[in-house]
Amino acid sequence: MLQFNKQQQQAINFYKGSCSVIAGAGSGKSSVLVYRIKNLIEKYHVNESDILAISFTRNTANDLKKKLSKMGYTNVNVGTFHSICGNILFNNNIDVSNLIKDWQIENCFKNIDKKANIKEIQSFIGYQKSYFKTYKDSFMPKDSNYTETELRKFYKEYEIFKQKNRLYDFDDWLIECYKLLQKTKITYDFILVDEYQDTNLIQSLILKQLCESGNIFVVGDYRQAIYSFRGGIPELFMNFHKEWKNTTVINMNINYRSCDNIVKNSNKFIKNYYGDYKYYSDSIANNKNNGNIFINSYLSKEDEAVEVVDKIEELLKNKVKPCEIAVLYRLNSHSGNIENELKKRRIGYDIDNDSSFFKRKEISTIISYLRLIDNQDDDGALENIYNNRNYPLTYFSKSVFNNIKSYASKNDLSIYEALLSFEYDKVWQKQNINTFKDNILRLKLQYDKELNIDRLIDNIVNVFKIKDLIQEKYNDSEDYEDRISSIETLKTFIKGNDISKFISYIDSNSNTNNKKKDENIKLMTVHKSKGLEFKNVFIISIEDDKFPHIKSPIEDEARLFYVGITRAKENLYITQIGNDNKFINQYSN
Numbered sequence: 001m002l003q004f005n006k007q008q009q010q011a012i013n014f015y016k017g018s019c020s021v022i023a024g025a026g027s028g029k030s031s032v033l034v035y036r037i038k039n040l041i042e043k044y045h046v047n048e049s050d051i052l053a054i055s056f057t058r059n060t061a062n063d064l065k066k067k068l069s070k071m072g073y074t075n076v077n078v079g080t081f082h083s084i085c086g087n088i089l090f091n092n093n094i095d096v097s098n099l100i101k102d103w104q105i106e107n108c109f110k111n112i113d114k115k116a117n118i119k120e121i122q123s124f125i126g127y128q129k130s131y132f133k134t135y136k137d138s139f140m141p142k143d144s145n146y147t148e149t150e151l152r153k154f155y156k157e158y159e160i161f162k163q164k165n166r167l168y169d170f171d172d173w174l175i176e177c178y179k180l181l182q183k184t185k186i187t188y189d190f191i192l193v194d195e196y197q198d199t200n201l202i203q204s205l206i207l208k209q210l211c212e213s214g215n216i217f218v219v220g221d222y223r224q225a226i227y228s229f230r231g232g233i234p235e236l237f238m239n240f241h242k243e244w245k246n247t248t249v250i251n252m253n254i255n256y257r258s259c260d261n262i263v264k265n266s267n268k269f270i271k272n273y274y275g276d277y278k279y280y281s282d283s284i285a286n287n288k289n290n291g292n293i294f295i296n297s298y299l300s301k302e303d304e305a306v307e308v309v310d311k312i313e314e315l316l317k318n319k320v321k322p323c324e325i326a327v328l329y330r331l332n333s334h335s336g337n338i339e340n341e342l343k344k345r346r347i348g349y350d351i352d353n354d355s356s357f358f359k360r361k362e363i364s365t366i367i368s369y370l371r372l373i374d375n376q377d378d379d380g381a382l383e384n385i386y387n388n389r390n391y392p393l394t395y396f397s398k399s400v401f402n403n404i405k406s407y408a409s410k411n412d413l414s415i416y417e418a419l420l421s422f423e424y425d426k427v428w429q430k431q432n433i434n435t436f437k438d439n440i441l442r443l444k445l446q447y448d449k450e451l452n453i454d455r456l457i458d459n460i461v462n463v464f465k466i467k468d469l470i471q472e473k474y475n476d477s478e479d480y481e482d483r484i485s486s487i488e489t490l491k492t493f494i495k496g497n498d499i500s501k502f503i504s505y506i507d508s509n510s511n512t513n514n515k516k517k518d519e520n521i522k523l524m525t526v527h528k529s530k531g532l533e534f535k536n537v538f539i540i541s542i543e544d545d546k547f548p549h550i551k552s553p554i555e556d557e558a559r560l561f562y563v564g565i566t567r568a569k570e571n572l573y574i575t576q577i578g579n580d581n582k583f584i585n586q587y588s589n
Contacts, residue, residue, distance in 0.1 A: 002031060005253045012036045014217060015044055018244035020196075020237070021219040024283040025266070025566035026257025026533065029219050033192060034067045036217065037076060044301050052188040052210065053571035054084060056195035064194075077188065081203050085177035088186060096176055097362060097431060100167040108161045109154055115472055118128070120144060121154045128155065128330050129171040130200040130231025135159060143551055155370040179475075181209035189213050194238055195239070196220035200231035204243075215306040216244060216456070222277070223270050225562050226527060229552070234559075251281045254377050257533050259291030263566050269587045270562045273555055291570040295588055297579050301541060302492070305337035308538055309345060311573065312521065315536060322348060324535040326522040328564050330547035333357070334480050334540060335523055342491045343508055348520040352528065354418050358506055361388060362483050365488055367506055369460045373444045374499040390469040392439075400429070439463045453502060454491040512532070526564040537568035542584055544574040558583070 004012060008028060011021045012035045023029035037053060040046040055061040058080055065078045079087070089096050109116040111317030124144055131140045134156035139148060146154075162168065168176075180186075181407060191211045193199070196218035199207075207216065218240060225234035255263045263285035274280050297303040312325060326347075327338055336357030342349050355404055357363060365388045371381035385528035386393055386401050408418035424430045443463070447456055470483045494502060522534070539561075540546065561583050565572060576584050 002035070004028075004032075005252075007250055007254070008032050011219075011250050011252065012039055013041075013215075014248065014250075016213075016215050016383065018214055018247045019217045019250065020240040020247055021252060021253045022279060022281070023219050023221055024255060024257040024281075025221065025224065025450075025563075027257060027283075029252065030063075030067075030210070031372050032252070033064065034217060035073075036192065037068060037073065040072060046190055048073055049077065050189040051192070052084065053192045054081055054194065056080065056198055056310040056525060058083070059411070081206070082173050083144055085173045085206065087446050088177050088577045089180065090185065092180060092186075092562060093457050094176060096168040096173055098167055100162055100165075100169050102133070103160070104165075104167070104414060112154060112157060113150075114220070115146070116154070117474070121146070121151070124151055125155050125168075126171055127229075128314070129151055129175065131281055132175070132202055132205075134570060146552050158272060163499045177211065178202060178206050182208065185212075186210065187212045190215045191217070191488045193218045194220070197222050197225035197234050197237040198227045198230075198232040200233060200234075204233075204236050212432045214245060218426065223274060223511060223559055224530065224563050224566075226530060226556065226563055228556050238279075249279055251279065253281045253283050255283045257288070257569055258285060258566065259290050259570055260285040260292040261293060262565070262570075262572055265293060265587060266562060266565050269565065269583075271557065272431065272586055275560045291572065294571075294573045295577050296573070298575060298577055301334070301337045301577065304540060304577065305341040308540060308573070308575060309341040309347070311538075312342075313345065313346065316347070320536060321519070322521045323519050325538075326524065326529065326532070326534040326536070326567065327538045327540060328526045328529050328567065329540050330526060330549065331482070331541075331558070332360070333486055333527060334488050334546075336402075336486060338523065338540065342521070343505060343535060346424070346508075349523050350520045351523040353523060356523075357486065357489070360483065360486060361473060362488060364388075365390065365464075365469065366457055366460055366487065366490065367503065368445070369440075369464065370499050371503055372416065372440060373456070374503065375449055376416045376440070379415045382415045382419070385531070388469065391465040392435040396429065396432075399422075402584065447499065450497065453497055453499060457487065457491055472563065498558060524562050529567050530563050533567055533569055535569045536571045536573070537564070538573040538575070539564045542574060542581050544581050545576075548582060561587075 008031075012030045014036065021029070021032065023032070033053065037051060040051060041048060053076060053227050055064055055078070061079050061083070061534055068074070068076055086096065106118050109121055120426060124146075126141055127142050133139055135152050139151070141400065144151060157189065162172075186209075188210055190213070191207065192206065192528055193216070197220035207276075218237065220237045222234045225232055225237070228234065241249060258266075263283050269281040271280075271282075287539070296307065298307070308327065315325060316322065329335060335351060339349070339351065339357050358367070362383060368381040368384040371378045372385065375381075386396070389396070404418050404422050405415060407413070407422050408415050410501070411418065413421070419433060424433070443456065443459060446459065451459075466487070467484065470480055474480050474483055496502070526539070542560075547561070548554055565574070565587070574584065574587070
């Protein structure tokens with residue numbers, strides 16, 4: 001049986017009414033949720049089916065289900081807001097399963113503007129829907145490179161397209177569920193909500209409908225609210241006691257994760273932003289020993305990467321397990337130099353594909369061209385190039401490519417050979433294929449004549465119009481400049497003039513020395529690190545306008561920095577580019 005402190009026990013024993021649990025970093029909130037459900041069932045004889053537990057992500061919901069199942073509780077309703085709402089709609093014969101696909105969204109927006117920034121427009125629409133705003137309403141303010149008139153046009157066309165084709169998105173599941181709940185009484189006797197600080201307006205309205213009993217128990221930490229860009233409203237958690245009658249507020253402020261000085265420094269930092277809040281409470285470290293906190297400054301990201309990896313090597317030599325080391329960063333582009341340095345030294349690391357520098361669209365495209373120049377039988381390289389649809393293959397459909405692959409298979413050809421000999425229906429297709437072939441052959445000839453790889457990359461960028469590809473996919477000016485600079489970063493990784501060796505280096509498996517995935521060093525964004533903990537944490541590339549990010553409200557960025565510095569159990573390494581950066585000053589003064 002686990003031992004619980006006074007505040008944890010108070011939360012576990014809470015029975016009826018509304019309760020807000022402020023669960024600081026490392027305070028054991030997951031166990032509290034599980035054991036409170038256990039208490040409701042065993043002590044207060046509540047039927048499992050009368051309990052609804054909502055978690056923020058599918059992974060945490062599944063984890064909660066597993067823990068309850070091990071205790072023998074298999075009938076508790078557990079899920080994310082979206083899955084719960086989807087089930088409610090399904091059980092009431094409302095079918096919202098026909099979800100709009102990414103390519104349909106892209107076609108819809110690009111019918112209006114061929115250079116439409118799909119990601120930005122989708123984000124804006126989702127944000128408005130989280131506030132229950134239609135394209136006819138006044139919009140909630142959100143930073144965008146588009147005018148309000150342009151955004152309204154995109155939003156309108158998007159909704160008309162969905163309606164015409166009877167399609168839905170996940171935001172619709174919440175909206176349709178709320179509409180249903182206003183007409184049909186569906187309630188649960190007891191509701192528990194995890195990560196309540198990230199709840200948005202429509203989710204809070206749904207809870208009001210589902211929890212007629214008033215027996216609602218929410219757990220969260222306003223200091224770790226990092227999803228306001230998706231519509232999350234930390235104030236809904238901070239003002240929970242104003243929305244629900246006679247709320248009991250419990251402050252679980254004992255940190256079981258981090259050493260004393262790590263906890264005290266994180267308190268000092270976040271107090272700049274939340275010290276005046278009525279229910280603010282400093283976290284108290286259970287571990288009274290001090291860990292190590294290092295703050296270092298560098299003139300460049302290259303210098304930073306070398307010294308960070310020097311320190312990682314030192315930790316590994318001192319028998320620190322690789323899985324106890326994490327490198328965190330604000331932007332995906334910050335991983336490049338660290339990845340390069342780890343690869344050079346054959347140190348195993350794990351990173352999500354969407355976070356890896358080498359998986360960025362512009363980088364993976366250039367690498368694929370290099371692979372194809374080196375070996376025209378490299379089917380994987382050609383497939384990646386085709387899927388990225390840059391010049392001169394921009395308007396070739398997926399079905400044409402599938403036919404080419406089928407033709408290659410039947411005739412025992414490489415895809416490149418099939419691409420050149422395939423019979424095309426349209427004259428322009430054959431002309432574009434000839435342009436593609438001529439470009440590849442010209443670049444191969446340049447390489448055979450010993451043109452340096454960095455110059456070869458410049459020529460690839462020019463003849464295949466990679467900058468146009470970036471402009472089309474990422475037309476936010478800052479994002480565009482960031483991705484253009486990533487090409488220059490790639491060129492700094494070149495050693496020698498052998499494409500095969502360079503490709504082998506790039507493609508080298510991060511699981512060096514055949515280590516299992518969970519035994520490697522972790523590289524991830526600070527957003528991805530939430531809920532995790534490591535003995536040794538590096539937070540890199542702190543730099544004004546990047547972290548805190550120039551386009552994000554300072555409170556959002558401060559909460560994100562707080563999440564980062566509270567992941568460390570024993571050793572925290574913080575590095576900045578240049579000097580006198582805002583968060584470093586606030587943290588160290």
